Amino acid sequence: MAKLVVDPVTRIEGHMRVEAKVEGGKIVDAWVSGTMWRGIETILKGRDPRDAWLFVSRVCGV
């Protein structure tokens, strides 16, 4: 039983980590995690609703 880790996953936006359990050449279990958090929802709280789109569009620049 081997453990496979791919980090960083490239050619995506953001940071992702994939861990997989491999048995007999087959993946039997896998975990995917986003390894970066900015808290944009927290930052939005209490602000003028009309400005929300300006913040939220910065969630992803693609």
Next chain:
Amino acid sequence: MSEESIYESLLRKGVSRRDFLKFCSTSAMILGLSSSTVPKIAEALEKKERPSVVWLHFSECTGDSESVLRASKPSIAQVILDIVSLEYHETIMAPSGHAAEKSLKDIITKKKGKYIAVYEGAVPTADGGVYCFIGGHKAIDICKEVGSGAMANIAVGNCACFGGIPAANPNPTKCVGIKDILGGTVVNLAGCPMNAENFTAVVVHFVTFGTLPALDKHGRPLFAYGKCIHNNCERRPHFDQGQFVRQWGDMGHRLGWCLYEMGCKGPMAYQNCPTIRWNEGTSWPVQAGHPCIACASPNNWDDAYPFYKRMEGVPGVGWQANADKVGLGIAAATAAAVAAHGIIRAATRGKGPSDKEEGH
């Protein structure tokens, strides 16, 4: 990998000599240099090797990479990828996982002191910096390791320069800019995103002259961030003439009037947006009818906020009030209190002290 010169690599990609010289002239123009420097720039790009660039991503949205990658036609933006040797860039590189990590390790050891490090995204420092991990390493550690061996450190985008949007109140991850981590000279190409043409100009300057361009007190190159947007805006005559957009879609908006009353932060913003504009000179927010949000200023997400109001709100009164409403309210209350005092005084006044002096 980067033994051929910049010019040779451009020729190989099908860029003509004429386009190459046009590019050199445009670079000189953006940098604010005279036309006599054009031959010097051309010579440098002809002879010098493509500099190795390592592009790191931290707490970001990839907007600055997209700014560089957006090219609808062969142009300055596309040429960036040809004038540098981009050795590490997580959004477009082929290898992933261990192979990607090895790629980075190789460059920073084999080319120590000879690569340019570009940073996109802020570095979170809360709770020991756990809010951004790449390949099992914290962003703050990667930043310090790569930054210490670079010949030039360039932070692109407001996040990498000043903390940007993740650093906006209440800054849950305690994000800071690259300069706060590395210290020393860091070129801050601010903007949200930065303008790719300014990035190219910085690289061209570095390749040609071997030095980084003059920086302002926030570390932003003066050639791009030295002038106030309000002073170079094409709608300034409307401002001086008192012609303001009052509502989205009103007659003034359709006629292209000044966006001051819609909250334009041009008077406090510094960037060359009105002159070189975006998407290869297509447009910029004000031209398109949206007020400037001062995206290249430190803390603009709190300072230039609210974006659709002239002034930030008075603390403690909520976003709907503003200084005028609060001020008018208190002044009215004062006038009422003063009137009441006057009435009470008139009603209760007995003979005043000087009435006793009636000796004449």
Next chain:
Amino acid sequence: MATTHREYIWEIPVRITHWINAISIVVLSVTGFYIGSPFWDSPNSDSVLPMALMRFIHFVAAYAFTASVLFRIYWMFVGNKYARWNQFIPLSTERIVNFIQCALFYGFMRKEIPHSPGHTAIAGVSYSIIFLIFLYEIASGFALLYVANGGGAIYNIGGGWLLRIMDLGTIRMLHHVFMWVIWIFVIIHVYISWHNDIIERNGLMSSIFSGYKFFGKHH
């Protein structure tokens, strides 16, 4: 036989700076309010430039105001006893007692206003506070000009340092808020002067023109 005599209280520099302040505050407020919230939609004419004009008038009035405020501060150290700095900062027992007695009088808890030929101690303290606000308005104005013009030595000395202490949005907001504070002060100042003139019957309102107040035989 007349038992009143007149005393010269407010010197010429005091009166001149007072009126320059008063007039420039009105001009600065109206033009300043327009600059922050343009309330007048201009006629469709290329030769009328209201915002540019308002800014120009605002800046001229601002320089007059700055000169007046700075000169008055200088005069606090060379003027007569009624113009001195110690009238504005109550350090002696006499002034502190005057302050308390005045407060009680305005609060309807004392029958007589305490005697003070010059400023009452409360007036003095209120003018100190308002002068600090004037200085902030001057410094923040220069700071805003510094940002708008991308530099300038005079703007830098006048207010460039403020940019290192506060962020620009706050500077602008306070510049606007303090205009309202000044107007609240003006309301109270004019009322109290009017009120005291009636109570004391000493020609108080006229004194800011002539410089003289009139007192009875006990003085």
